[in-house]
Structures are given as structure tokens and as C-alpha cells.
Amino acid sequence: MDGNGRWATQRNKYRTSGHKAGVNSVRKTIKQASEIGVQWLTLFAFSSENWQRPEKEVSMLMELFTRALKKEVPELHENGVRLSFIGDLSRFSDGLRKRMKTVESLTKNNRKMVLTIAVNYGGRWDIVQAARHLALALQNGRIKESEITEESFERFLSLNNAPHPDLLIRTGGDQRMSNFLLWQAAYAELYFTQTLWPDFDESSLNQAVEEYYNRERRFGKTPKQVKEES
Numbered sequence: 152m153d154g155n156g157r158w159a160t161q162r163n164k165y166r167t168s169g170h171k172a173g174v175n176s177v178r179k180t181i182k183q184a185s186e187i188g189v190q191w192l193t194l195f196a197f198s199s200e201n202w203q204r205p206e207k208e209v210s211m212l213m214e215l216f217t218r219a220l221k222k223e224v225p226e227l228h229e230n231g232v233r234l235s236f237i238g239d240l241s242r243f244s245d246g247l248r249k250r251m252k253t254v255e256s257l258t259k260n261n262r263k264m265v266l267t268i269a270v271n272y273g274g275r276w277d278i279v280q281a282a283r284h285l286a287l288a289l290q291n292g293r294i295k296e297s298e299i300t301e302e303s304f305e306r307f308l309s310l311n312n313a314p315h316p317d318l319l320i321r322t323g324g325d326q327r328m329s330n331f332l333l334w335q336a337a338y339a340e341l342y343f344t345q346t347l348w349p350d351f352d353e354s355s356l357n358q359a360v361e362e363y364y365n366r367e368r369r370f371g372k373t374p375k376q377v378k379e380e381s
């Protein structure tokens with residue numbers, strides 16, 4: 152969800168008002184995604200690198216997350232959305248961590264859509280924490296070396312119960328992954344748009360999905376094989 156800062160600067164406003172406007176896009180996107188049948192939606196809300204921003208911006212973002220969680224969760228829960236948080240949560244305040252846990256347990260039986268929010272997340276961090284847990288499992292005999300495969304390794308990653316993403320959308324014009332879902336997005340279709348996150352709305356999502364349907368996903372096979380299989 153990139154471009155909040157630029158959106159605000161273009162309007163002679165503080166960067167923080169771009170983040171506030173970004174929350175509206177979050178709300179619209181979740182609703183529209185659920186309406187068009189997306190069952191898994193993962194939002195990159197705060198990267199491990201974002202701590203380097205000015206202290207004021209970071210603390211405002213924390214406040215915004217806390218407030219948004221309080222305000223938005225009842226409706227999400229009503230609409231069958233299951234929430235989960237991935238990332239190194241240890242750096243957040245006790246209060247925010249507790250709120251995340253409460254929200255996860257409140258919504259754990261919801262089935263319409265799984266909404267994962269990545270906070271203090273980094274794809275490299277995820278792979279390293281998985282390797283650490285795998286090493287422990289190996290040490291205490293829960294897994295044998297011969298059982299280490301891509302599938303078994305994946306169970307240690309943060310999104311262990313989720314299918315791999317089909318489509319990865321980045322707003323704001325930059326064309327890079329910026330350490331998001333590095334393992335899981337190996338075969339994701341990448342969609343980059345100039346639209347700044349606060350301007351991203353229902354029709355922007357529809358446009359991305361439409362383009363996704365026009366892509367041919369071959370997963371290493373030939374176009375002929377793909378055609379025959381479909």
C-alpha cells in the first residue's frame with residue numbers, strides 16, 4: 152500500500168494525513184475484495200524497515216492501527232472476515248499486541264475471507280524465522296533431515312496455512328517487491344500501478360483483477376500444455 156506520503160504532499164498536507172486517507176482505501180479494498188470472491192487478502196501495512204521513519208510518523212501509524220482495529224473490527228467480524236497478523240510482533244506495545252490477539256481469537260471461526268495484515272514484516276525475516284524453527288524441530292526430533300522439503304519448510308513460514316498468492320498489487324508506481332512475501336510470491340502475477348494508495352478504490356481493484364484474468368499462468372509449462380489442461 153504505497154504512496155500515502157506522496158498523496159499528502161501533493162495536497163500540501165502532512166504525510167500522516169495520507170496514512171489516514173489510506174485507511175479508507177483499506178476499508179474499500181477489503182469490502183470489494185470480499186464482494187468479488189477473494190478468499191485470502193494480505194495487506195502490507197508496516198515493513199521491518201518502516202521503523203526508520205521519523206519517530207512522529209511511526210507513533211502516528213501505531214495509533215492509527217490501534218484506532219482502526221477498534222473501529223473496523225466489529226463490521227469485519229459481522230461480514231465473516233477472519234483477521235490474522237504476521238510479522239515480528241514483539242516490537243509492538245503490549246496493548247497493541249494484546250488487541251491483535253483478541254481480534255484473531257474473536258474472528259477465528261469466520262469463513263468468508265481471511266484478511267492477513269503484515270506488520271513489522273519482512274520476507275527475509277520470515278524465511279530466517281522459519282529456518283530457526285525448523286532447526287529447533289530438527290534438534291528435538293520432530294522432523295528428520297530427509298523430511299525437509301519445500302512443502303515441510305513452508306509450514307514454518309508465517310502464512311503457513313494460506314495458499315500462495317495469485318496476484319500481488321503494488322500501488323504508488325515503484326516496481327519492486329520491497330521484501331514482501333518473497334517465498335510465497337514466487338509465481339504470483341505482479342501488478343504495478345501508478346495510483347497512490349489513498350486513491351486506490353473498488354474500480355482500481357477490479358481493474359487489477361481483470362488484468363490478472365488476462366494473464367497466462369504457466370508455472371514453468373509450455374503454453375500448449377497449459378491450454379490442454381484448461
Ligand code: FPP
Pocket residue numbers: 152153154155156157158170171173174177194195196197198201212215216219220268323348
Ligand atoms: C506506504 O506509503 C504506507 C505505509 C508505510 C503505511 C500503510 C498504512 C496504511 C495504509 C494505513 C493503516 C492500515 C491498516 C491495515 C489499518 P508511504 O508512506 O511510503 O508513501 P510514499 O512512498 O508516498 O512516501
